[in-house]
Amino acid sequence: METADVVVIGGGIVGTTITYHLAKAGAGKVVLCERKTIGSGTSSMSGAMCGQQAEMTDTIAKLAVRARDIYDNFSDVIGGDCGFFKYGILNLFNAMDLAEQAAARARKNGSAARAITLDEAKDYYPEANLEGAGAALLYGETGNVDAYRTMQSFVAGARSYGAEIREFTPVTHIHAKNGRIERLETPGGSIVPGKVVLACGPWSHKVARSAGLRLPIQPSQVGVSFYRQPPDFYDRPPVFSVELAIIPWHNKHFRVLCDRRDPLVKIEPDPTNAVPPQWMVDWTTEVIERRLPKMKRGRFQGAYQTCYDDTPDLKPLLGYIAGYENLFLDCGWSGRGFKFSVALGEYNAKWIMEGKTELDLAPWLASRFLGA
Ligand SMILES: Cc1cc2nc3c(=O)[nH]c(=O)nc-3n(C[C@H](O)[C@H](O)[C@H](O)COP(=O)(O)OP(=O)(O)OC[C@H]3O[C@@H](n4cnc5c(N)ncnc54)[C@H](O)[C@@H]3O)c2cc1C
Structure with a gap:
């Protein structure tokens, strides 16, 4: 049976940024499974504005500024073009x-x-x-940026670092056993993952259901x-x-x-x-x-x-949760996730690999609903 170090489910802005940074950081075999084509979900419909909000915490406000800086230097930092207006x-x-x-x-x-x-x-x-x-x-x-071009640039970069991008590859079942994800089913066969990133935007709660997980989305x-x-x-x-x-x-x-x-x-x-x-x-x-x-x-x-x-409080579900030791959630962005995903991709790749993050993201942790 095929194995992979990390399987990312969903090819929107969340999945593509994380895949890019995992591959760049040398996370091993990284596979992105997208049920249709890259950007076929809600990300390409996004306004992709980068307002530099002053609300919530300082960490979160700084992430918006970081996204703007990435857009401004996109060809140097990521490669390709994000179409920044x-x-x-x-x-x-x-x-x-x-x-x-x-x-x-x-x-x-x-x-x-x-x-x-x-x-x-x-x-x-x-x-x-x-x-x-x-x-x-x-x-x-x-x-604001061109959402579709931005995602395509992250994917091109991810491929150049060795990630496998599989379009028309829905994950049809997530098998969970003994507190971890054991196996993922796709039409092309099963994959035994080291870690799994669930990044299916408004489909996330449906995809998670087969693993017995109820997401409040x-x-x-x-x-x-x-x-x-x-x-x-x-x-x-x-x-x-x-x-x-x-x-x-x-x-x-x-x-x-x-x-x-x-x-x-x-x-x-x-x-x-x-x-x-x-x-x-x-x-x-x-x-x-x-x-x-x-x-x-x-x-x-x-x-x-x-x-x-x-989500019930219109904040995302981020990070590891109780009962699923190798499942990382990054979904439920409630209409604000484009810029933050661009800013967070590098931090989240590190978090996925090392099990902890250096950022204080308390208001956004999935554990507030699902346990740590
Ligand atoms: C109209 C609109 C305007 C917005 N404006 C802004 C803005 O100005 N600034 C901002 O920061 N944010 C904005 N947002 C929010 C932001 O766009 C979203 O938070 C973000 O794009 C969500 O990205 P995602 O990757 O989580 O989801 P998606 O882009 O929806 O990606 C999920 C992917 O998962 C795939 N998938 C589903 N099921 C499976 C499966 N079983 N197997 C494999 N793949 C699967 C889907 O096909 C899809 O491609 C806006 C959103 C909308 C809708």
């Missing part, structure tokens, strides 16, 4: 003191955020309608609408984070994310109907036309439905 992120605030407080918290952790007046914001993004706001927060040195509905900019539109639009995230995209497009969880709409990650409901499209259209009035002359180009892998 570094046009900034512009957030609106009710009052200047609130924007200044948020900027100070972000700067403390290495971000280049700054509070600006509405006049300055208007200079930065002349097309934006800032009504209702009192000030703005500008993350000038960041933006519930996919929630997200709509993504695409709009073409009119010909005379501003050249370098930042991400404009207002009621919704308005994200610049290739070929003079915007994608607008609609991810309201109230009311929470639960969906299957493999929907038969991948179109979002009309109310989501109406809302994205109303917001983009009001906030960027020139977009009244833009073109709606379609929308699709995808999902987040939500």
